[in-house]
Amino acid sequence: xxxxxxxxxxxxxxxxxxxxxxxxxxFVLPTYPLSVLTEILIFTLFAMSLNILLGYAGLPSxxxxxxxxxxxxxVGLLAKYLGTPAPLALLIAVVAGIALALITGPFVLRTHxxxxxxxxxxxxxxxxxxxxxxxxxxxxxxGLPGIPTPKLPFLLGxxxxxxxxxxxxxxxxxxxxxTIAWVVRSPFGLALVxxxxxxxxxxxxxxxxxxxxxVAYALAGGYGALAGGLFAYFKGFVGPGQISWLLAGEGMxxxxxxxxxxxxxxxxxxxxxxxxxxxxxxxxxRWVMILGIVFILTVLLLPQxxxxxxxRIREIRAQLRREAPLPRPTAPAHHTPSERAVERVIERS
Amino acid sequence: xxxxxxxxxxxxxxxxxxxILEDISLTVQPGxxxxxxxxxxxxxxxxxxVIAGFLPATRGRVLVFGRDVTKLPAHRxxxxxxxxxxxxxxxxxxxxxxxxxxIALLRGRHSxxxxxxxxxxxxxxxxxxEQVLEEWGLLDVSDVEVRHLPHGYQRRVELAARFALRPxxxxxxEPAAGLAVDEIPAFIERLKQLPxxxxxxxxxxxxxxxFSFADRITVLHHGAVLADGTPDEIQQNEDVQAAYLAGAMRxxxxxxx
Ligand SMILES: Nc1ncnc2c1ncn2[C@@H]1O[C@H](COP(=O)(O)OP(=O)(O)OP(=O)(O)O)[C@@H](O)[C@H]1O
Ligand SMILES: [Mg+2]
Numbered sequence: 208x209x210x211x212x213x214x215x216x217x218x219x220x221x222x223x224x225x226x227x228x229x230x231x232x233x234f235v236l237p238t239y240p241l242s243v244l245t246e247i248l249i250f251t252l253f254a255m256s257l258n259i260l261l262g263y264a265g266l267p268s269x270x271x272x273x274x275x276x277x278x279x280x281x282v283g284l285l286a287k288y289l290g291t292p293a294p295l296a297l298l299i300a301v302v303a304g305i306a307l308a309l310i311t312g313p314f315v316l317r318t319h320x321x322x323x324x325x326x327x328x329x330x331x332x333x334x335x336x337x338x339x340x341x342x343x344x345x346x347x348x349x350g351l352p353g354i355p356t357p358k359l360p361f362l363l364g365x366x367x368x369x370x371x372x373x374x375x376x377x378x379x380x381x382x383x384x385x386t387i388a389w390v391v392r393s394p395f396g397l398a399l400v401x402x403x404x405x406x407x408x409x410x411x412x413x414x415x416x417x418x419x420x421x422v423a424y425a426l427a428g429g430y431g432a433l434a435g436g437l438f439a440y441f442k443g444f445v446g447p448g449q450i451s452w453l454l455a456g457e458g459m460x461x462x463x464x465x466x467x468x469x470x471x472x473x474x475x476x477x478x479x480x481x482x483x484x485x486x487x488x489x490x491x492x493r494w495v496m497i498l499g500i501v502f503i504l505t506v507l508l509l510p511q512x513x514x515x516x517x518x519r520i521r522e523i524r525a526q527l528r529r530e531a532p533l534p535r536p537t538a539p540a541h542h543t544p545s546e547r548a549v550e551r552v553i554e555r556s
Numbered sequence: 557x558x559x560x561x562x563x564x565x566x567x568x569x570x571x572x573x574x575x576i577l578e579d580i581s582l583t584v585q586p587g588x589x590x591x592x593x594x595x596x597x598x599x600x601x602x603x604x605x606v607i608a609g610f611l612p613a614t615r616g617r618v619l620v621f622g623r624d625v626t627k628l629p630a631h632r633x634x635x636x637x638x639x640x641x642x643x644x645x646x647x648x649x650x651x652x653x654x655x656x657x658x659i660a661l662l663r664g665r666h667s668x669x670x671x672x673x674x675x676x677x678x679x680x681x682x683x684x685x686e687q688v689l690e691e692w693g694l695l696d697v698s699d700v701e702v703r704h705l706p707h708g709y710q711r712r713v714e715l716a717a718r719f720a721l722r723p724x725x726x727x728x729x730e731p732a733a734g735l736a737v738d739e740i741p742a743f744i745e746r747l748k749q750l751p752x753x754x755x756x757x758x759x760x761x762x763x764x765x766x767f768s769f770a771d772r773i774t775v776l777h778h779g780a781v782l783a784d785g786t787p788d789e790i791q792q793n794e795d796v797q798a799a800y801l802a803g804a805m806r807x808x809x810x811x812x813x
Contacts, residue, residue, distance in 0.1 A: 392674045394662040401659050404648040407610065411646055412721065413634030413663045 229377055233370035242441075245373045247481050248380045249437045254461040254473035255387050256430030261459065262468035263391055264423050265403030267320070270327030271458050273311075273334050274304045274428045276450025278435030280338065283351035283445035293357030297379070297436045304432020308425040316420050331452045338447050350446025354439055376437055383433055388470060390426065399423055403468070460498070464505055466512020475513050559622040561586045561725050561755035562607065567616035569599075569606055569779075576602045577779045580616070584725075584755060584772075591758045591766045594776035595800050600759040601643055603776065604727045607757075608640040609633045620725060634663075637724030641731055645710040649703035653694050653713050656702055657685045660717035684720070692716040707734045725755045732762045744768050767791075775800065 233241055253275055260266040278300035285291035285299060315326040338345045345351065356368065359375050366374070390396055398419055401409035410416045439445040448454070461480050466472025480498060487494040509515055562584040569577035577599050584590045592600050605611040607618055609630035617626045620636045628636075640646075648656055658675060661684050675681070689695045692712055697705055702713055711731060718726065732743055740762065747769050750756060760766050766773065766787075773790045775783040777800065783793045790796055 389674065392676065394675055397655065397659055397662065397675055400651065401648055404650055405646070407630075408642070408646040408648065409659070410629070410631045411608065411610070411634070411640060411642075412660050412717065413631050415629075415631050 226381075233366060233373055238367065238369045241369050241373055243481065243485050245369075245376050245441060246438075247478055248373075248376050249434050249441060250458075250461065250477045250481060251474045252380045252383050252437070253431060253434035254458055254465070254477045255384060255470075256427045256434065257455075257458045258462045258467060258473045259387070259391070259399070259423055259427045259430070261462050262466075262472070263396060263399040263403060264420060266420065266424075267324045267459075268327040268427075269324045269452060269455050269459065270315075270329070270331040271427070271431050272450050272452060272455035273327070273331040274307060274431030275435035275438070275454060275458075276331075276334060276338070276445075276447075277303050277307050277428075278432030278437075279439040279445040279449045280345065280351070281432065282436040282439040283354055284344070286354045287351050293375075293440065297433060300432045300436035301429045304428040304430075304435075305425050307432075308428030309421075312421045312424045316417065316424060328452050328455070331450060331455060335447055335450050335452075338450055346446075348447055350444055350448075352444045354443045354445065356443060357440055372441065376441070379433070379437060383430055387430065391470060395419070395422070400468070460502060464502055464513060466514035469512060469514045472512045472514040479513065558586055560584060560619070561588065561621060562757065563617075563619040563622075564607070565617040565619070567603075567606060567618065568614050569602055569611060570614045571602075575779060577606065580776075580779075580781055582774055582781065582784065584757060586621075586755055587752050589756045589758065589769055589771045591760060591770035591773045592776060593760065593763075593766060593773060593800070594782070598776040599779040600776055601729055602779075604640055604729050604757070604759060608638060608727060634721070637722075638727070639718045639721055639723035639725075640727040641711075641714050641718060641729055643729045643733065645707070645714040647702045647710050647713050647717070650701055652699050652701055653705070654685055654689065654698045656713050656717055657688050657694075657720060658682075660720045661685055661688070663721065688716050688720050708736070708739055711735070723754060726750075726757070728756065728758045728760070730759055730761060732760055732765045740764060 232244060236244065253271070256274075257268065257271045260268045260271070281300040281303045282293075282296045285296040291299070311330055315323060315330065318326055339347055341347070342349075356372055357375060358368070358371050359378075391399070398409065398414055401412075401414065402416055402419060406416050435449060438449065457480065461476035462473045463476070464479060465474065465476025479501070483494050483498050483501070487497055505513055509519060560583045562582075564580050564582050567577060567580045568575065580603065582590075592603065594600055602611065606613050607620075609625065609628055609632070613626055617624055619625065620633065620638055623636055625633050625636060625638075648659065651659070658681065661681055662675070686695075689698050692715070694709070694712060694716060697709060702710055705713070711734070715731070731747075732740060735743055744765055747756075747758075747765070758766070758769065770787055772785065773783075773787055774781060775790060775793075775796050782799060783790060783796050785793070
């Protein structure tokens with residue numbers, strides 16, 4: 208309790224510090240790390256949008272790349288065929304993501320647990336198939352290359368292109384993340400946690416749980432598509448890989464690794480996964496294996512994610528001072544949101 | 557005559573070809589305290605779930621304050637003033653006591669979607685939560701996750717959350733089960749202090765609680781109404797004696813001794 212209020216006290220200062228660091232990053236970082244940082248920002252948004260479903264509402268989606276890809280292809284198609292300016296294209300990407308969620312929601316949200324996982328996965332596969340086969344429009348497996356990178360005009364070309372796009376990403380992702388923070392801390396966000404904990408109990412208190420899930424699904428779809436749109440600009444390219452369920456799985460790893468159902472967890476998970484991919488792969492091709500080991504250790508030792516590491520260390524230190532045996536993890540393993548999602552998978556199957 | 561608080565008309569429930577409830581009709585008047593008793597497996601919990609909307613009735617109608625709610629989903633029945641507690645306390649285990657109360661209060665005050673301001677900045681709601689916590693003696697555990705609380709406290713959190721929504725018709729499914737013997741008198745006191753304009757339907761095995769609280773008692777047996785009457789009538793009823801009561805009372809007293 209005490210520790211919580213102390214960290215709450217420091218939160219504004221910490222966020223301000225982080226913001227300053229992010230703002231000056233282009234002046235201290237060379238081009239390559241800066242582009243990795245840009246990618247981290249984009250995937251943080253992706254992971255946070257998935258976290259609304261997986262972490263807060265306890266809906267284990269393995270199809271979140273469907274929205275990422277929809278956003279990407281919206282941007283790619285608009286750039287290729289209509290030359291739509293970036294702000295409008297990103298807006299349309301978000302609308303497309305929300306629309307996809309509103310259309311598919313009534314089908315996938317009928318199910319829970321394993322069935323939800325499989326249905327969302329299938330949704331991704333269907334979209335993947337459409338993109339793959341509809342070569343004339345989508346370019347098939349060649350994708351759509353040559354998407355022009357948008358530029359922030361008011362930076363007056365004084366910074367490099369990499370830095371310019373970095374700032375654009377920072378602004379868009381920053382605003383999106385701020386609105387996600389508002390959503391999860393609103394009564395709606397608390398209700399989502401109620402759904403994760405026990406949907407029936409929440410309904411018994413008079414909440415229209417199905418509608419709440421539908422709205423959450425649409426929001427997650429919109430944010431996911433925004434991330435996908437940004438990524439298409441970042442790469443200057445969109446292809447079927449950006450819709451593949453492998454990407455959805457990676458998102459799941461980011462969320463669970465960092466801490467599902469916590470606000471900053473997905474950001475930490477994203478940083479870890481991308482740093483492992485880009486830094487470790489410089490030494491060895493086995494980065495996926497190392498990621499796997501990190502993932503297993505985290506789930507075993509920090510079931511609530513890496514974001515809980517400081518709490519865990521504090522607990523252990525407090526316990527050592529009292530010379531008592533080591534405490535169990537902060538929650539019994541089967542009580543973490545992600546494990547609960549998995550538990551439900553087992554229950555329903 | 558006043559509109560009944562609860563009316564069941566020929567309600568049946570069939571699950572997987574098995575008739576769990578058969579042609580149940582009963583009327584509960586506003587302000588009445590009705591107990592529903594019966595042996596294990598008689599269908600008491602199923603009946604409450606049909607009334608609250610968690611299970612659809614296979615046949616028959618459910619009316620709450622004169623309104624036909626048979627087709628309404630559970631969350632819409634809360635709008636009519638109906639709330640239910642669970643045999644296992646219906647609390648959110650990973651939320652703190654305060655958050656459990658807040659979730660209930662926010663339903664009462666915000667639009668269904670509740671995409672409003674920030675919960676922690678809502679002074680009014682926080683003040684109300686503080687009041688509820690104090691009233692139910694939960695201030696000490698307000699920031700403890702409910703899964704760490706003993707059963708009796710979890711029950712209190714459940715009841716406090718329901719009362720925060722000011723129910724007009726309250727269904728209680730074995731609220732005294734799992735309480736320690738010395739907690740029961742205080743619990744009976746609390747039940748007796750419920751506002752008289754609230755209608756209460758109580759499913760309970762503890763005859764001590766039932767006979768000190770109920771105005772009328774309905775006895776369920778094999779999914780059908782076996783008897784219906786005042787506590788005295790029920791105690792005298794030979795069918796009830798044979799089917800349930802003697803055994804239940806003997807069992808309870810032996811257990812308590
Ligand atoms: N979903 C279901 N499917 C099949 N049978 C069920 C289902 N739910 C309940 N039953 C059966 O219906 C009967 C009534 O169950 P119910 O839980 O309503 O009894 P109860 O009177 O509340 O018992 P207890 O006093 O033990 O709580 C039992 O025989 C039970 O096995
Ligand atoms: Mg029961």
